Amino acid sequence: MNTLFQVKLQLVSQINFVIIKITMYKTKKILRDKIADRLKAEWPVTTDEIDLVSTPDEKLGDLALSLAFPLARKLKTNPRVIATRAAELLAGLEGVEKIEVAGGGYINIFLDRQNFFDQKFRNLNKSGLEPEEKKIIVEHTNINPNKAAHIGHLRNACLGDTLARCLVYKGEQVEVQNYIDDTGVQVVDVVFGLIELEKKTLTELGKMADKFDYYCWDLYTRVSRYLADHESAGSRKAEILKKIEHGESPEADYARLVSRRILQAHLATMNRLNITYDVLPCESSILKLKFWDKAFTRLKETGAIYYLSEGESAGCWVMKLEGEEEKEKIIVRSDGTVTYVGKDIAYQLWKFGLLGQDFYYEPFATDGSRTIWISSGEPTGYDVHFGGGSQVYNVIDVRQSYLQKVVVQGLKSLGYDQEAAKSIHFSYEMVALSATSLADIKVDLSDKDKKRSFLEVSGRKGIGVKADDLIDRLEEKALAEVAKRNPELDESAKKQISRQIAGAAVRYFMLKYARNSLVVFDFDEALNFEGETGPYLQYTAVRLRSIFRKFEEKTGLSSQELLARIARSNFNLSKLGSEESRDFWELVIYASYVDEEVLRAIATLEFAGLAKFTFNLCQKINGYYHHYTVLAEKNEELKTFRLKTIYFAHEILNQALGLLGIQVPGKM
């Protein structure tokens, strides 16, 4: 009972913390302070209790206070009376046009539009957000380097990459890691297949043509089936595993060749989606540098794990789990080898800089001007360091929740409570395949699997849509559209645009679902370019940009001169008709919520909201675009004002698209 109560208290304090963070959004924060200041003379209210929410309708104002309701309850009076009095107290607030009482006791605030727009326009490039961490590590992708990437991996990478982008936008220092399990059983399976089934020599392997990842995809499923059918082969596989872990030739050479080549393929796939990394820590380096030994010593010394001499788990080192009194998690097996979780605890310690040891690094690839570093178990001569974050996000699907909990427990048991609290499992649901998608990829299914309406992606069974296949199909479709609409463009320009469109389609598709929602992948849906899709967002931006381009062509002004002209302009909003005034305001106020959306996305790790926000913004922009012509407007003053309005919207849209990792083509 007592602990339950404590847990509740803890939750409440966490929630308060989040509330404060989210409403950091400048205008609201300033307003909340001022409101609290005015009201506290009459009632006992603090800034934290001032909850400013959006109104359901533009006619009701821009922001609403609902504090009259709880206050009325406390004071046992009518909320309407309180609201009326509050409205009096708040009269003449700076930045506020007027205040009205509505409904049962809502206090509705109408912002001073002229003032608001001027201010927001001037601060277009300042987010108004502040970093809170020393260094944040985002670990994502983490694909076993033994086969082609599939759409399940894409979801992981898109979520992780978007999180990193949002954190950077907030001003945080972010390090993106992609962990490579280059000595694990999945790689072992493929090495087994190459040696025992395919009888490939290392030289033959090196000469193998393109699509090595596709080749391994098929080989991996073949090996899985072979091993299931030939139990006796298990000992050979175990032997290979051991040799790879100890770096013995030639098995370890096979493993290295396979994992590096597949890793190259994965990076190339992710690059198509604008996703990149800072560092690739490898399991082989962890083994070579004996990270586990260090962690093991510490875990033993602190009593975080202990030895069992009798019972079911006799001979094992185990860890107690909070809240599961009679259950123990085995960390070291009775044969002395460490389990997956054990290694993960050591690795997590490294991420926080708590291991007292770092990898060596060397360049693995370059991505534009950015070097992607890979870990090494031996000195390389490069003086670079990674890890040592103050906060760590592990992007891993929901099935790993239990193990992630154990890892956090490991940190806690070692006394690292703060790090445990900042060790965040960013979990999300899996990607499955719809019945039609299953029919699309030719794959043998068991009778049991055939009966289900959808199937979980499985590399082992070969059930999955390969990432490159999906992107290829999207590019192909985009290219056909681009060629139809812009026949004057040369081939390379058309291809470039198609790549950008395909990338946007994938990224939006992966982000539009809430993370707890199981995505049942369907080709028809993923290949759609209309409605709530990435290409729709791009199209919106392209059309706006086209207005600026045409304006510049007509007037001969440069982009800077154009910006200077509209920044200088000072249009009096009262000159607008009521309809245009409303449409202008709806667009501007909605767009200005971008900061709050980013903070919300980070706090809840829910990027579907940010995706939705961007989509809704585009809907508003398209509505405006359709209704108000800019370039043909005869009234020069009004024309400049409209240019300013869409410039504002366009800038914010670009910011949002950047966060979603969506590029804007020059033409579509």
Add this chain to the structure above:
RNA sequence: GCGCCUGUAGCUCAGUAGGAUAGAGCAGCUGCCUUCUAAGCAGCGGGCCGGGGGUUCGAAUCCCUCCAGGCGCGCCA
């Protein structure tokens, strides 16, 4: 058995730190291209928010319970 998640329009999903009339997209139907790109816009139809209780001025949102589904709970990784 225990734990986590999910159930909202014909379909796919938003909305869940309680707030005013439950929203999009797709699919269907009606209009709009001598006009800044129709990958667009405007409009129509479509809902016991899984069922039942409770808390509250107010519940899709919080609590209890039941029903249905998914996923975890290895000396696998």
